[in-house]
Amino acid sequence: MNIVFLDSATLGDTDLTPIRQLGNLTCHQLTKQSEVVERLQDADVCIVNKIRMTGEIMRRLPNLKLICEAATGTDNIDLKTAKELGIEVKNVAGYSTASVVQTTFALYLGLAERVTDMNRHVRGQYASSGMFTYYGAPFRDLEGATWGIVGLGTIGKRVAEVATALGANVIYYSTSGKNTDNKYYECVSDLTTLLQRSDVVSIHCPLNERTKGLIGQSELAAMKRDAVIINVARGGIIDEAALVEALQNGTIAGAGLDVFSTEPLSADSPLLNNSLTQKQLLLTPHIAWTSVQARERLVKAIADNICLYKKK
Numbered sequence: 103m104n105i106v107f108l109d110s111a112t113l114g115d116t117d118l119t120p121i122r123q124l125g126n127l128t129c130h131q132l133t134k135q136s137e138v139v140e141r142l143q144d145a146d147v148c149i150v151n152k153i154r155m156t157g158e159i160m161r162r163l164p165n166l167k168l169i170c171e172a173a174t175g176t177d178n179i180d181l182k183t184a185k186e187l188g189i190e191v192k193n194v195a196g197y198s199t200a201s202v203v204q205t206t207f208a209l210y211l212g213l214a215e216r217v218t219d220m221n222r223h224v225r226g227q228y229a230s231s232g233m234f235t236y237y238g239a240p241f242r243d244l245e246g247a248t249w250g251i252v253g254l255g256t257i258g259k260r261v262a263e264v265a266t267a268l269g270a271n272v273i274y275y276s277t278s279g280k281n282t283d284n285k286y287y288e289c290v291s292d293l294t295t296l297l298q299r300s301d302v303v304s305i306h307c308p309l310n311e312r313t314k315g316l317i318g319q320s321e322l323a324a325m326k327r328d329a330v331i332i333n334v335a336r337g338g339i340i341d342e343a344a345l346v347e348a349l350q351n352g353t354i355a356g357a358g359l360d361v362f363s364t365e366p367l368s369a370d371s372p373l374l375n376n377s378l379t380q381k382q383l384l385l386t387p388h389i390a391w392t393s394v395q396a397r398e399r400l401v402k403a404i405a406d407n408i409c410l411y412k413k414k
Contacts (some may be wrong), residue, residue, distance in 0.1 A: 103124065104144050105121065105148075106147070107172075108368065110129065113397055116400075119400075130143075138155075139162050139237060140186070143163070147170060148166060149404060150178065157182070160183050160189060166189055167188075167340075168408065168411045169189060171193040171409065173193065176191060177309050188190070194404060194407070203257060205270065206296050209334070209358030209359075212384050213381075214242070214302075215241045216239035218380045248301050249269045250302065252303065253275075253277055253335065255281070258306035262277075265302075266286075273296060275289070275295075280346045280404075290332055302331075304331075304334070309335070317331070326354070333343075333359050342372055343372050357383050365388055
């Protein structure tokens with residue numbers, strides 16, 4: 103069995119032995135879209151993370167039988183054409199839950215507790231201040247605040263549990279309209295209500311037709327002026343230009359983003375506007391899913407998906 107990993111660099115230095123043991127594995131660190139067909143000519147199985155597998159590409163690969171998505175989201179794969187051609191598509195769910203939840207709270211706490219400001223003070227004026235503490239970067243308790251979750255799937259539920267443990271009141275909005283009967287948390291019927299009530303909003307839904315551009319100018323305007331928004335899902339869910347404008351105008355207090363509409367960010371992205379401080383905007387380079395353990399679980403799960411296919 104010929105297995106080709108088109109963008110293995112996206113898993114860093116993770117050991118691929120569990121996959122390598124299943125066949126002839128060829129790894130390409132990165133692959134341009136123009137190189138995909140050539141590199142998959144003899145492949146029975148391809149593994150992709152961010153490479154787009156379009157219908158046009160799949161139709162030129164008669165040997166391809168299985169596409170393994172090295173992630174949960176499959177928005178980079180033409181699922182309709184894959185089904186039409188009899189090409190199986192397997193993703194991996196649940197491997198990064200702990201990592202994403204941890205990053206969600208790292209971004210929130212970094213904003214809410216003004217960690218960078220505190221660190222700067224200690225390294226600067228603290229020694230000469232004559233004061234044992236610092237009131238220049240005030241913060242509020244999460245206990246008693248309302249944490250609004252957009253998308254109460256596996257990750258969203260775990261975020262809800264942690265937020266509840268820290269004393270927050272959790273409400274959520276189901277972007278699919280199907281997950282509305284959770285017995286532990288209040289489901290609000292519309293997004294505007296969630297935004298109006300929440301002190302913190304975190305996004306944990308997939309990117310699809312319903313959620314692309316879900317948070318735009320009017321949605322941000324509905325939020326509290328001292329609220330923060332966290333996005334560890336997909337960049338296209340938030341209108342980035344509208345977010346920058348909302349931060350500049352004080353419409354909302356802060357945002358923490360791990361994902362972007364274009365990755366990596368272009369040099370002229372409005373998110374890199376120098377007028378925005380770290381008090382207002384914290385950015386991490388799509389790392390929420392990448393803890394060492396999460397990547398190890400991901401590789402094992404990809405290998406399991408290939409094994410299940412081989413047994414058919």
